[in-house]
Amino acid sequence: MFNYTMRRLLLAIPTLLFIALVIFLLLELSPGDPMADMPLTIPPEIREQMRLALGLGEPWYTRFFKWLYLFSVVEPSHVLASITGLENLAIDGQRIISFQTRSPVGDIIAQRLPQTLWVVGLSYLFGILVSLPIGIYSAYRQYSWFDQAGTFVSMVGFSLPTFFTGPLLILIFSIWLGWFPIIYDTTLVVDSWYDFALQMRQMAMPVFVLTLYNAAQITRFMRASMLDNLTQDCVRTARAKGLTERVVVLVHVLRNSMIPVITVIALGIPQIFTGAIITEQIFRVNGLGQLLITAIYATDIPMVLTLSVVFAILIVVFNLIADLLYAVFDPRIRYD
The missing domain is CATH 1.10.3720.10 (MetI-like)
Known part of the structure; x- marks a missing residue:
């Protein structure tokens, strides 16, 4: 059963990467502008600087790989630090920031x-x-x-x-x-x-x-x-x-x-x-x-993308748990 579990976990990695890429591209192609809620009195040059500060001026593939690094490395370190109370485990630097609240997505979740x-x-x-x-x-x-x-x-x-x-x-x-x-x-x-x-x-x-x-x-x-x-x-x-x-x-x-x-x-x-x-x-x-709904309305791409991928990870993990429980209830099922 251990070998079967490891194979399933390894196969889940490309599956989740593909899901994250599809969700990111769908959000990129969807209508809406994260700056739409900003007051109209903001000068165009200031508005453009705000877009650049959010990282919207970079190519889509650059933003996706940045988000992927933050999601898979930086945010888990902050989660581990908050659970254990060891602040030195958290990686310093940029985190996934919500367009809507300008706060780290992990803290809001x-x-x-x-x-x-x-x-x-x-x-x-x-x-x-x-x-x-x-x-x-x-x-x-x-x-x-x-x-x-x-x-x-x-x-x-x-x-x-x-x-x-x-x-x-x-x-x-x-x-x-x-x-x-x-x-x-x-x-x-x-x-x-x-x-x-x-x-x-x-x-x-x-x-x-x-x-x-x-x-x-x-x-x-x-x-x-x-x-x-x-x-x-x-x-x-x-x-x-x-x-x-x-x-x-x-x-x-x-x-x-x-x-x-x-x-x-x-x-x-x-x-x-x-x-x-x-x-x-x-x-x-x-x-x-409710957080997901408000993020979709506000075109908060980091929040929607992070929540969607977290949900996908949970579905993959609990699907694997269900398969492993089959062997517990039915002795005829063997994975190794």
């Missing part, structure tokens, strides 16, 4: 990441914890009232988009009932139980919206995979050998059923870091999803 992890991360965790037992029991008790109710709720959660359920919850629980705040307060500092209660109140609606959507998707996959494996010959053989129903379901059926579900869960984990763009916009959560 680090500021926004906790908000995204709190809201999107908790909703994904709750979605997994809710969907797996519902999908397992619904398949085992097929066509029962529990299965019918679970199928109905999952269909509703999967069919209704978050831009509908979000405003609906705001209308009911914020405007009509007044239970939860409409706007997510990202400046809230949790240093007491009262502030913790306020944080839970403002997280309740966005977390519920995303949990409903994630749980509905995973429940459908879990139920379908369980139904497919419940009719296998190995299951009938296990029952004929006198194994208890608990062992048959939780060992023989569940272990094989988790293989396709692992793919769905693993490939959904990068969405935790990318942020829920629509939900964050609705509830004004100052996370990475």
Whole structure:
């Protein structure tokens, strides 16, 4: 498995380089000017100097390779220095600067990441914890009232988009009932139980919206995979050998059923870091999803490029993790 993992990681390097180049070229060809938000009273010569200060006067390939060096060498050193507390690990010099805020992109992402992890991360965790037992029991008790109710709720959660359920919850629980705040307060500092209660109140609606959507998707996959494996010959053989129903379901059926579900869960984990763009916009959560949208509107090429490549890296990494987990759940799979 070690050799397989190393081969996949080595193959991921040219793949990610190609993805970064394609994204950079698309941003270069897209309409928009980073200087468009500047006041019109700025003289043309000053505007041109500002463009040169942002590096926009250099050829595209020069800017791409500069960004690639900063992204792969300089920014990781600052991340490592902030994690370990050893400031001497950070490489001095130029960093990836956002056109919009004139601040390092890595620092902005680090500021926004906790908000995204709190809201999107908790909703994904709750979605997994809710969907797996519902999908397992619904398949085992097929066509029962529990299965019918679970199928109905999952269909509703999967069919209704978050831009509908979000405003609906705001209308009911914020405007009509007044239970939860409409706007997510990202400046809230949790240093007491009262502030913790306020944080839970403002997280309740966005977390519920995303949990409903994630749980509905995973429940459908879990139920379908369980139904497919419940009719296998190995299951009938296990029952004929006198194994208890608990062992048959939780060992023989569940272990094989988790293989396709692992793919769905693993490939959904990068969405935790990318942020829920629509939900964050609705509830004004100052996370990475909203950061990406504002960067696109402002033609902030360094921010959009960095976030997009980070998302691509996460997808490649968790895709590899899903492949490695196959061997854990299915002993027939061997990579070496």
